[in-house]
Amino acid sequence: MNRPRHAAPSSAAGLKAAIGTLSGALAVVLAMWGFVAVKVARRVVTPAERAPDTRILDLDTSAQTITLSRTPDTTLPGRYGLVTSGTETYVKLGSVLAQDETSVKRKLLTHIGRDSRLGRDASFSGWYYNSPQQLQLPFTSETIASPLGSCPAWLFRAPDPADTWVVQIHGRATTRAECLRAVPVFRDLGITSLLVSYRNDRVAPRSRRGTYGLGATEWRDVDAAIGFARRRGAKRVILMGWSMGGAIALQTSLSSAHRDAIAGVILESPVVEWGVVLDFQARATHVPSAVAGLAVNALKSSWASGFARVDTAIPFDRLDVVARARELCHPILILHSDDDGFVPSDASHALVSARPDLVTFQAFDTARHTKLWNYDQERWTAAIAGWLDKHGLATGAAAVSE
Numbered sequence: 001m002n003r004p005r006h007a008a009p010s011s012a013a014g015l016k017a018a019i020g021t022l023s024g025a026l027a028v029v030l031a032m033w034g035f036v037a038v039k040v041a042r043r044v045v046t047p048a049e050r051a052p053d054t055r056i057l058d059l060d061t062s063a064q065t066i067t068l069s070r071t072p073d074t075t076l077p078g079r080y081g082l083v084t085s086g087t088e089t090y091v092k093l094g095s096v097l098a099q100d101e102t103s104v105k106r107k108l109l110t111h112i113g114r115d116s117r118l119g120r121d122a123s124f125s126g127w128y129y130n131s132p133q134q135l136q137l138p139f140t141s142e143t144i145a146s147p148l149g150s151c152p153a154w155l156f157r158a159p160d161p162a163d164t165w166v167v168q169i170h171g172r173a174t175t176r177a178e179c180l181r182a183v184p185v186f187r188d189l190g191i192t193s194l195l196v197s198y199r200n201d202r203v204a205p206r207s208r209r210g211t212y213g214l215g216a217t218e219w220r221d222v223d224a225a226i227g228f229a230r231r232r233g234a235k236r237v238i239l240m241g242w243s244m245g246g247a248i249a250l251q252t253s254l255s256s257a258h259r260d261a262i263a264g265v266i267l268e269s270p271v272v273e274w275g276v277v278l279d280f281q282a283r284a285t286h287v288p289s290a291v292a293g294l295a296v297n298a299l300k301s302s303w304a305s306g307f308a309r310v311d312t313a314i315p316f317d318r319l320d321v322v323a324r325a326r327e328l329c330h331p332i333l334i335l336h337s338d339d340d341g342f343v344p345s346d347a348s349h350a351l352v353s354a355r356p357d358l359v360t361f362q363a364f365d366t367a368r369h370t371k372l373w374n375y376d377q378e379r380w381t382a383a384i385a386g387w388l389d390k391h392g393l394a395t396g397a398a399a400v401s402e
Contacts, residue, residue: 040287040295041308044278045211047200048173050083052121057103059118064108065097072341073124074104076366078374081127085119088112090130126371129180132156132195137187144196144228146221149205152176153225156183156193164263164393165234167225168195171243171269171370172212175201178242181373185381189388190395191238196225198248209311214274215247216315219255222248226258236263238393242370243343246270250321253330263393264331266384269340269370272347273320280344322347325354332359333387335380337367360387 054074058067066082068074080093094107112118132139132154142153154176166186168179176195183193197204198221200212207217226237239262241249246267253265271277275296282292298308300316317323334352336345345363352361362383367375388394 040282040291041298041310042211044295044299045214045308045310045314047202047210047212050123050125050173052123054082054122054124055120056084056118056122058105059112059116061112061114061116064111065105066091066093066108066112067103067105068122068124070099070102070104071124073368073371074106075099076368076371076375078371078377079109079128080371080374081125081130083123083125085121087116088118090125091118092128126369126374127174127177127180128374130177132177132180135180135183137183142194142228144221144225146199146205146224148199148207148221151197151199151204151221151224153197153228154193154195156187156195158187158190158192161395162190162192163233163235164190164238164395165192165194165229165236166238166240166266167222167229168193169198169222169239169241169245169248170195170201171241171245174242175203178370179240182240182384185384189385189393191388191393192229192234194225194229196222198222207311209309211310212244213311214314215244215251215271215319217311218248219251222252223256223258226252226256226261230258230261234261236393237261238264238266238388240266240268241270242268244271246272247274247319247321251319254321254324254327259329262330264333264388264391266333266335266387267348268335268372269343270334270336270348271343272351273322274316275320276347277343281342322350322354325351328355328358330358331387331391333384334359334361335364335372335383336361337364337369337372337375339365339367340369342369 054071055069056066057069077096082091082093084091092109094109096104096106098105129135137156139154139156142155144151144153168182170176170178176197179195186193198218199205199207200210229237239249239252249265253262278292278296299310299314302313334348336348338345348361352359364372373380385394
């Protein structure tokens with residue numbers, strides 16, 4: 001019987017070729033994952049312009065109404081703003097007048113003339129006020145010397161006595177205008193408001209790479225603002241942070257050289273722990289968990305920080321305030337909607353559970369992200385006023401009337 005003498009070598013060669021092919025394919029897949037992970041990491045830390053999230057379907061200048069495409073935000077009750085393009089760049093919106101499955105008609109609170117032209121793409125905003133002049137309250141433009149340079153700020157002094165100040169810290173990809181809604185509330189309570197900027201927010205100095213530290217670096221600019229406030233007469237300072245500004249406020253509370261002057265922290269829709277936020281955003285944008293994990297590793301690893309274009313590796317362990325809850329020493333008020341849609345409230349709930357002795361939590365629903373004032377101004381104001389009064393921080397007429 002004749003037997004093939006070269007079968008075994010042929011099989012071995014075939015197996016070797018298959019392994020080589022699979023290895024090459026795996027290398028390609030890993031390279032692609034790495035490339036996508038770097039892009040995701042850069043997106044997390046790169047300041048960006050506000051992206052359109054709705055469309056203007058109709059503008060009725062006779063009735064002063066505007067019809068927008070339906071989104072979870074555009075259907076919200078309350079007062080809001082709309083970032084637009086054309087003859088108007090920002091308009092105020094009132095109540096919902098009508099809605100169907102695809103559109104929402106709202107009242108215009110900014111008068112739009114018959115000759116006005118607005119671009120179709122727009123961004124729905126909770127700011128409502130987009131310049132300090134709109135508050136019709138006296139204010140001054142200030143400059144705060146930070147480690148990177150001069151950071152612009154707006155100062156709204158409360159009537160005497162005004163030795164309690166609140167330092168307002170805006171969120172990611174926004175500006176100081178985000179915080180203007182809170183100024184009248186604090187002024188009525190006898191508290192001076194300082195609305196600050198911080199590195200890489202488009203008005204403050206740019207860092208070497210121009211990217212966010214997610215609170216790990218920005219807190220130093222807020223610390224400089226506290227020093228500014230103390231030199232101007234502040235004896236007690238409250239920190240209020242919105243969204244990523246919440247992460248910055250918490251890092252300031254934990255690390256500031258002025259911790260003795262910090263009397264409390266108020267957080268609106270805050271980032272308390274970045275892992276929860278990044279996991280949520282990865283799912284929302286259909287980024288595979290493995291790619292999201294690689295992106296986080298790129299941001300926190302010194303060797304990969306250059307690829308992610310961050311100034312220095314981001315210490316996510318230090319930014320996890322739930323894990324560091326025992327280090328907290330200032331009373332905290334959290335205002336967060338359980339349907340936030342951008343920054344989940346899970347970590348806020350976890351922080352209350354970890355430190356019920358320090359943390360007070362006002363859970364909202366329906367209000368979405370950083371739109372709690374817009375959705376229920378009365379409740380939002382009462383929550384802040386009551387908490388300040390409880391801790392002996394409210395001195396104005398509004399506090400007396402409580």
